[in-house]
Amino acid sequence: MKNIADGMYQILGEGAFAVLAKAQALEREGKKILHFEIGQPDFPTPQHVKEAGKAAIDENFTGYVAADGILELKAAIQDEIEVTRGYRPSTNQILILPGAKPGIYFTMIGTTNPGEEIIYPDPGFPTYESVTKYIGATPVPIPLKEENEFRLNPEDIAQKITPKTKLIILNSPQNPTGSVMTKEELLKIAELSEENNCFVLADEIYSKMLYDEEFYSMTVRDEAKERSILLDGFSKSYSMTGWRLGYLVGPKMLIEKLGILLINSISCTTSFVQRAGIAALKGNQDDLFNMMKAFRKRRDAIVKGLNEIPNISCLTPQGAFYAFPNIIKTGMTSQEAADHLLHNAGVACLPGTAFGSCGEGYLRFSYATSVETINHAIERIKESFQ
Numbered sequence: 001m002k003n004i005a006d007g008m009y010q011i012l013g014e015g016a017f018a019v020l021a022k023a024q025a026l027e028r029e030g031k032k033i034l035h036f037e038i039g040q041p042d043f044p045t046p047q048h049v050k051e052a053g054k055a056a057i058d059e060n061f062t063g064y065v066a067a068d069g070i071l072e073l074k075a076a077i078q079d080e081i082e083v084t085r086g087y088r089p090s091t092n093q094i095l096i097l098p099g100a101k102p103g104i105y106f107t108m109i110g111t112t113n114p115g116e117e118i119i120y121p122d123p124g125f126p127t128y129e130s131v132t133k134y135i136g137a138t139p140v141p142i143p144l145k146e147e148n149e150f151r152l153n154p155e156d157i158a159q160k161i162t163p164k165t166k167l168i169i170l171n172s173p174q175n176p177t178g179s180v181m182t183k184e185e186l187l188k189i190a191e192l193s194e195e196n197n198c199f200v201l202a203d204e205i206y207s208k209m210l211y212d213e214e215f216y217s218m219t220v221r222d223e224a225k226e227r228s229i230l231l232d233g234f235s236k237s238y239s240m241t242g243w244r245l246g247y248l249v250g251p252k253m254l255i256e257k258l259g260i261l262l263i264n265s266i267s268c269t270t271s272f273v274q275r276a277g278i279a280a281l282k283g284n285q286d287d288l289f290n291m292m293k294a295f296r297k298r299r300d301a302i303v304k305g306l307n308e309i310p311n312i313s314c315l316t317p318q319g320a321f322y323a324f325p326n327i328i329k330t331g332m333t334s335q336e337a338a339d340h341l342l343h344n345a346g347v348a349c350l351p352g353t354a355f356g357s358c359g360e361g362y363l364r365f366s367y368a369t370s371v372e373t374i375n376h377a378i379e380r381i382k383e384s385f386q
């Protein structure tokens, strides 16, 4: 066979899916595995959202729709951004996508040429590094430090920014650490992006998943008109991972071009799923409220439990549903510790290195599971180290 395209050798898989496959292989052998690897809420999609999707299918709303998204959903997103971010984008600043992830990919290829630099957090969502390499851009990972509670430090960005920097990617609340950046830090990065004339992608997929702090979007500064690009979606807040629905809000000219890219690649986002999205944003928010109440209990249980295990320490995450314990004192690498827990404790979690080399010394637990399962896992982990 002829060689495939060079970029294909640069894209990486995602650790969560690899560990899930290993865990499922053990389950087929009859082992009981407790799952902490996949980043998806264990709650069903809210009933009224499911009903809206079903009704749209029954009404035969099943054909192609406008490539950039149906107007009714765009209107709901305008209201949503006005209430949650403090500004009202125009409809031609909004692009509806099948999930948030394509928004990362589209923004990266839509803003950055080969040889230009992309700044992103390490550890961070694996797509940032993978797509940077795929498009031939230069990765500039910024280490997130535990002593800074895993928040991206604007000073570190200032040191790494160059005339070639084209895009800065932020993610708050953050995957995999659960950190939440302060308003001051976010504003400092907005200033840096203005001084250095680069784009900023604010990946805000966990914007509704904060425990104590108020959510702040740095995109309010230019109202996503000049250089900031907001990414959000329905997967996490509304337990809609499999529906595939997300959106970008950004500068008109970029959004228009990305819409054309979308026509050429996807055609449009599934029509009836968009109707379900309207119900999610406009309908009753009790399910989200109750889910976050449950996540808070789980967070407290897992952080307490992990801190009781000798040689493991864990900060309290401020957002999302991930715990990121330090395992350096166990003497194992992240990969060794994750393998040890899978085989000797029957607990599936991810090595911190699945999120970049600065994740060495850490594990990621997605606590999208019951408090009972969390407590059971903690007991098994304790025993496995005895």
Ligand SMILES: Cc1ncc(COP(=O)(O)O)c(C=O)c1O
Binding pocket: 039, 098, 099, 100, 101, 102, 125, 171, 174, 175, 203, 205, 233, 234, 235, 236, 241, 245, 246
């Ligand atoms: C930081 C971050 N961005 C984007 C996504 C992708 O979301 P979606 O499932 O809507 O594509 C995820 C999912 O895990 C994520 O953690």
